[in-house]
Amino acid sequence: MSDYHSSTKAMRPVLVKLGCSLVLGVATVLALPVVSTAVQPLVGELSVGIAHAADRSEKPKRSTRRTPAIRAKIYEKLNEAQMAADEKKYSQAINLLNELRDKEGRNSLNSYELANLYNMYAFIYFTQEKYNLALDAYRNVVKQPDIPEAMELNTKYTIAQLYFVKEDYRNGVNTLLEWFKAKQEMQEDPGAGAYALLSQGYYQLKDLDKALKYIEVAINDYTSRGKVPKEQWWGLQRYLYYEKNDIKRVTAILEETLKHYQKKAYWLQLSAMYNELKMESKSTAAMETAYTEGVLDNDKELINMAYLFLSQEVPYKAAKVLDKGIKKGDIPATSKNLELLGNAWRQAQELKRAIPEMEKAAAKSDKGELWSRLGNIYLDNDEFDKAEKAIENAFKKGDLKRPDTAYLVLGMARFNLQEYEGAKKAFKEAAKSEKSKDYAKQWMQFMEKELERQEALKDG
DSSP states (O other): OOHHHHHHHHHHHHHHHSSOOOOOOOOEEOOOOTTOSSOOOEESTTSOOOTTHHHHSOOOOOOOOOOOOOOHHHHHHHHHHHHHHHTTOHHHHHHHHHHHHHHHOGGGSOHHHHHHHHHHHHHHHHHTTOHHHHHHHHHHHHHSTTOOHHHHHHHHHHHHHHHHHTTOHHHHHHHHHHHHHHHHHTTOOOOHHHHHHHHHHHHHTTOHHHHHHHHHHHHHHHHHTTOOOOHHHHHHHHHHHHHTTOHHHHHHHHHHHHTTOOOHHHHHHHHHHHHHTTOHHHHHHHHHHHHHTTOOOSHHHHHHHHHHHHHTTOHHHHHHHHHHHHHHTSSOOOHHHHHHHHHHHHHTTOHHHHHHHHHHHHHTOSSSHHHHHHHHHHHHTTOHHHHHHHHHHHHHHOOOSOHHHHHHHHHHHHHHTTOHHHHHHHHHHHTTSTTTHHHHHHHHHHHHHHHHHHHHHHHO
16 A cells, blocks of 8 residues: 555545635624614624525515604714724713613613614623623613514524533524524524524534535525525535545545635545545546646645656656646655655666666665665666676665565676676575575576586687
């Protein structure tokens, strides 16, 4: 098994970390006019767009709430606080709200005025990342009777988001379910983002089946309308199928993701998944695409690419990857990497390219093994003098894995140099090993016959 194939096993946990992690970021706060009847202080990726619902079906008529109006003097005070908050004068804004609350008194403010007062408190606290105070203020918003339904629903959704920010996922999910129920009663489309948020909540609660159910609702909602699902939605879906060990589904999701989000992590994961499915050619193709796109940018990835080519018996491509990487400095020119390059060129029948790399590799090594391999390459290239010197150097450095094969190479090199006594000594040393005994004896017999033939020619 190649180093690359071994490395893909270690990539399984990496799949969870790369591209599949879930980030529940704090949503952006927008300061809307406090007189708006559709207050939506939290927007962004987690917010829910419901405008398209009207296009799908005609909403049934429902009773409307009689919402009291905001009096002009109250509006002016709220607007003054809003302006202070916009200028990041938060203490001043809070003091203005406190003054309004204390001067007018809670009992003298109508429900809609109180709702907007608390909404402004919540906005300021959230901006200051005082989430507990913001949460209390938002709860007070929805406690008020006869406020616009849109304001109540948007605030409940905001409360759910705040629970998520505070990592209180149980309350976040429960609040979100209440919001879904209200949306259902109003026959309004919750929107894909809400389903994705609910899925993330269930994921955090370790209810992976429900998490998968709702993230697929979100993804299908987008795809059915010709929209590209958000990258993190596919990441969550991919992770959940990975937890179920459904590698085929993970692979299909990665293929779809890469059509829209070209990232290195996804190519690496796709290659690893193909490898787990025993689809080696596709695994290689995925990595090669990543390489061609220039997203492989560190030595380990490039070396893995080379190993993958070698495992698919495409040594020339492996050598090209290594050669380019070493020349650019992306791959360190270590003895091991130079040896790998030399072996790749050798397997590609490019001995003239293999030899210089193996020479550099051997020169950087303090062990004899590389010199032994270099001697073998010299022998294959009919450079017998260099082969002899390389093997002699190998024995000087020592630490050979197979000294018997080194003696065989030394014997063959000396035979071709017509150093017959030296060759005989080398073959005798090789014959001491059970693994090389028969081959060494064959060479000695051949050498004796060759010497006899040469003597016969002299006598003739």
